Amino acid sequence: MLGVEMTLDFQKIRENVYQRHQPYQNLIPATVSYQTQGYILLIGPEDSARLASALLSNQYKVTILATEAITNQDQAHLQQAMDVSQHCQVYYGKLNSVKGFLGQFQVSVNQQQQDIELARVAIRQPHFDLIIDLSRQPILQQDLLPAGYFYVGAQQSTLQQVVQDLPDFIGDFEKPRYAKINPQLCAHSNNDLIGCQRCLEVCPAEAISSVDFRIEIDPYLCHGSGSCASVCPTSAIEYDLPPPMPLQTYIQNVVADYIQHTKIKPVLLFHAQQHQSATLTKQLPSHILPIAVEEIGVVGAEHCLAAIAWGAARVLIVNSEAEMVSVTEALQRQVNLVNELLLNLSLNNCIEVIDSNALCNDNNIANLAAYVYQDEVINALAIADFGADNKRQLFFAALDHINHQTLQLERVIEVKHSSFGTITVDNDCTLCMACVSACPTSALVAGNDTPSLSIVEQNCVQCGLCQQSCPEKVINLQGQINLQHQQRRQAQLLQQEPAFHCISCGKPFATESMVKRMLTMLSEHDAFKGQSQRLKMCGDCRVRDMVKDVIDDPNKQLR
Known part of the structure; x- marks a missing residue:
């Protein structure tokens, strides 16, 4: 019904929507x-x-x-x-x-x-x-x-x-102290290895640094551009003006209320605070809903994708030429990712970054009336009613809803240089499980009775810590998004092989490839020379065998 003529009644409806739903304000922010x-x-x-x-x-x-x-x-x-x-x-x-x-x-x-x-x-x-x-x-x-x-x-x-x-x-x-960080969620490092550095790459103020393998934000240098929170794949960094959950709730409520009273899917327009929402609400065409954020860098892929799932026909993001290059590039990467996914689902150009000049005078604002989306696919898209505890859950919930409502694809979409994907493991993997202990998001899972390595793809943030920790260097990152949501959420087998059993007690203690590697590397070592059979024993039996050797011949250790 996006082709209906806009009237003053719709302007009044939009004003009433904003009166019923006030944006969250952190009245006592940390400073x-x-x-x-x-x-x-x-x-x-x-x-x-x-x-x-x-x-x-x-x-x-x-x-x-x-x-x-x-x-x-x-x-x-x-x-x-x-x-x-x-x-x-x-x-x-x-x-x-x-x-x-x-x-x-x-x-x-x-x-x-x-x-x-x-x-x-x-x-x-x-x-x-x-x-x-x-x-x-x-x-x-x-x-x-x-x-x-x-x-x-x-x-x-x-x-x-x-x-x-x-x-x-x-x-x-x-x-204000714009951002806060939860080190427990951060994928920057583990075991003294460096992984994700996305926040370091995008901060235009150089307020973020890695100190003793931990990400630290200097609140005195921070200008609050918001791009660090936008690119953080684990929600370790959160922007606090407003916090992410109230912002998501506000977007969902405003869109739902507008659709309920107009039967029209609106266009969302994200803009920075310097453009006053009250003024824009009076000037903008009535099908466009302005959403004010402290800084435009806060807007992430999850906001754009969720907005479409919640009923928006299109999302516009107002960016200024004066915005920092790093912030603009990070924003554009988020937009490109969402548009690529939606294009695979037959939704074209749903998300667009527009220049702030579009809001500088009445003539330019009037031109925004052209941003009416009349695509039959998006008009037929059912309105979702989901919430999420974090940005990653929100992203996938929105993607799965849109996919289910459109083409119901069950394939993998390649996405480079993103925080979504899986890994591949070469055949030389010995299942030492160093990658499992290094993974900060529990995406990698070790087997129980049978030596194996699996991955829960939805949890993988492509931080690279598994690759850094692998002693055999057999792990490769693979950027992708799997549209098979059940498969993406379940552990998928990457590598498996039979266990090697102790030649003394019969207990499984390693993989066959691991024992073979130990024999190759250590059989000529002074500790095992002439005693290589000990490498085929579990730790307990190896110690017992060494003690027995000393008891049988006490002087052997002195020769």
Whole structure:
């Protein structure tokens, strides 16, 4: 019924839907605090830094670190630079590093072959509050720079704007702690091996790091872009504004309510908070439902797929050209994955990323009326009523529903560079089970009575820890999504072989291939030379045989 004419009645219905369903707000979010007192460090060419210091009022305590050659050799220019900066301390040296954030910048400098913490020497403080970087190239290179760091270069207009904004950065501040991490769910490492690094790859602020084989998020550096939570395959990282479950419930309720009162499948439009939903609701065509999120990077494949299953005809995601490249690329990968899956199910172009210019004026907003999806397949799709405890369950529940309602395919779809898939095992596998102990999601399962290795494909996040831990190097990752939902949820056999029985007591203790490998590698070792039959014994019998050998001939161990 998407072809019916939109009227003012539909606008009113949409307004009523939003009145009945309020988005979840974390009214008391966890926060982090900043404190600054006006200690400013100017870094760059000495003459540029000296002249810049003249623009700063006496309320600031200014230090200059000259790291580059002067920009102008004119004597009058140099004299002016010296005259206006008499109140500043100037230091020279090679810059080693700049670390930190607003109120906590630590600057290491090499002076006369000695590394020093400049703040402790220059201002008798452990850190600087603010940094103005006048260098030819930025000292800090991350996409999202830490609060309190300003790159100016040689741009006078930028410098003047920074000087004008500086008073806003003096005092006490708080900001939300955007993301939280559950180390128990994280697939980054196990047994001192490195696996999943997806969050490290997408963070534009370099706020995420691996410390002692554990993922840590620096809440002071975090800008809340949300892409880390979006790409995390295990829900170890969760975005907290809002938490994922309330957001999913809100999406489901809004779509269901709209369909109940209009009999029309709406188009969902995810947008960042800077576009006010109340304003958009009045401006947008009445079949488009805006869904505000703190940052657009929060939107993941599970949201898009679930929205279609819950009754949305299409999903639009508003992205800005100013968005960080890493965030945009991560978002586009999520969208491409969902569209590839839906295309296999005869649903075309259901998810689309559109530019934020589409919301910048009334004419562009009116053009969104063209986003009406009249595909018979999606109109006939029954509306799902499922929930889920985590993003992975939500993703597969939505996919299985859509598949059941469309083509009911029972095949495997290859998906590269994703967190879905299985593994293959070469015939040289000895079933040592190192991979099982390394798997952080319990996707790999060891056999009980018979030596075997199986995988529960739905649990595999393609972290690679099994591959890293395999001593025989016989494991290969295989990115795919299995549409046979029963098979995907059950343990599928990868490798199996008969057990080797102890030649002394008859107890099974290893696989035949494992014993064969031990004989090849250890039979000439000093501990087993002439006694290779012990390698065919279980651990208990091997010890008993060694003890008996000593009792029978006590001097043998001394010869």
